[in-house]
Amino acid sequence: MPIANRPLSPHLQVYNPQLTSVLSISHRATGVALSAGTLYLVWQLLAAASGADAYEIFQRFAGSWLGLLVLFGWSVSLFYHLLNGIRHLCWDAGFGFTLDATYKSGRLVLIGTAVLTVVAWVAGIAAWGGK
Amino acid sequence: MAEKMRSPLGTAYGLGSAREGAKEWWSMRLSSLALIPLTLWFVVSVIGNVGADFETFVAWVGSPIPAILLVIMIAVTFHHAAHGLQVVIEDYIHTEWQKLTLLIAVKFGCVLLAVAGMFAVARIAFGS
Numbered sequence: 001m002p003i004a005n006r007p008l009s010p011h012l013q014v015y016n017p018q019l020t021s022v023l024s025i026s027h028r029a030t031g032v033a034l035s036a037g038t039l040y041l042v043w044q045l046l047a048a049a050s051g052a053d054a055y056e057i058f059q060r061f062a063g064s065w066l067g068l069l070v071l072f073g074w075s076v077s078l079f080y081h082l083l084n085g086i087r088h089l090c091w092d093a094g095f096g097f098t099l100d101a102t103y104k105s106g107r108l109v110l111i112g113t114a115v116l117t118v119v120a121w122v123a124g125i126a127a128w129g130g131k
Numbered sequence: 132m133a134e135k136m137r138s139p140l141g142t143a144y145g146l147g148s149a150r151e152g153a154k155e156w157w158s159m160r161l162s163s164l165a166l167i168p169l170t171l172w173f174v175v176s177v178i179g180n181v182g183a184d185f186e187t188f189v190a191w192v193g194s195p196i197p198a199i200l201l202v203i204m205i206a207v208t209f210h211h212a213a214h215g216l217q218v219v220i221e222d223y224i225h226t227e228w229q230k231l232t233l234l235i236a237v238k239f240g241c242v243l244l245a246v247a248g249m250f251a252v253a254r255i256a257f258g259s
Contacts, residue, residue, distance in 0.1 A: 028219055035212040042244050045201075045251035048189050055185045075174075082170055085163050092160060120174060127181040 023106050027084045030077035037074045072121070079116040083109045155214065162211040169204040189255055198256040202249050209245035213238055 015021065047058040061067045087105050090096050096105050136153050148156075176197065180188055191197055216237045224230040 028215075031212075031215045032219060035216055038208060038212060038244060038248075042248045042251070045192070045248050045255075048185070048192060049251035049254040052185045055188070059185075078170060078174070082167065086167065089160065089163060120178060124178045124181050127178055 019106050020102055023084060023109065027081060027088070030081040030084075033073065033077045034081055037070075037077065040070060040074065075120055076113065076117050079120070080109065080113045083112045083116075159211070159214050162207050162214070165207050166204075166211060169200065169207060172200060173204060192252060193256045193258075198252055201252045205245055205248040205252070209241045209248075213241040216241075 044058055044062075047054040062071070087096070087109055090105070096102065136157065176191075180191060183191070192201065217234060220230060220233045220237065224233060
């Protein structure tokens with residue numbers, strides 16, 4: 001049966017990006033990124049379980065610029081997905097549905113992500129320097 | 132719990148998810164809730180392990196509380212990831228065979244990675 005030439009609802013590209021829609025798609029993007037990031041964790045655990053030689057290969061990567069970049073991307077994604085996930089859970093519980101509250105919580109998520117990322121990296125670098 | 136989320140009227144009308152939607156929705160919320168303290172603990176642990184050598188890291192993974200929490204975190208993380216990726220695939224991939232292939236690959240991949248991670252923790256904890 002041929003598909004009737006019915007009008008379609010307007011697709012994404014006709015809308016201007018807004019804070020709410022950008023945060024929404026970012027939640028998905030960081031979720032996908034974090035899924036890929038689990039490979040990194042499983043690699044570390046398997047390397048540690050295999051012995052000192054395998055772990056050294058992992059450590060060499062983890063300490064490289066690329067490794068640190070991956071870790072930085074992972075930390076930003078994790079904090080964002082964590083905070084925005086809490087925002088989603090609040091919505092699921094029935095809170096914060098007004099337009100005003102949605103924008104406020106969105107900005108809070110962005111500020112919180114920045115703060116948590118900076119705090120974690122300052123703590124991490126301090127721990128590194130202390131050793 | 133998931134069953135209670137469907138109102139009797141909704142059931143009578145046959146509204147809402149036609150299949151397992153309510154159950155999947157609830158399991159996603161439950162795993163999110165569990166991952167809040169688990170990931171916070173994990174981040175603090177990662178910072179605590181910065182610069183640790185092989186022996187120190189292995190000793191940490193193998194001690195009771197980290198080993199238990201790591202196994203739980205791995206299980207919940209991959210359950211959550213499999214569900215999340217499934218939703219993304221279902222939303223954006225519309226060619227049936229591609230969708231099905233990806234869905235199966237994601238599910239198998241998540242199980243493989245989860246079991247590999249748990250095996251690694253168990254091997255370290257119990258000594259190879």
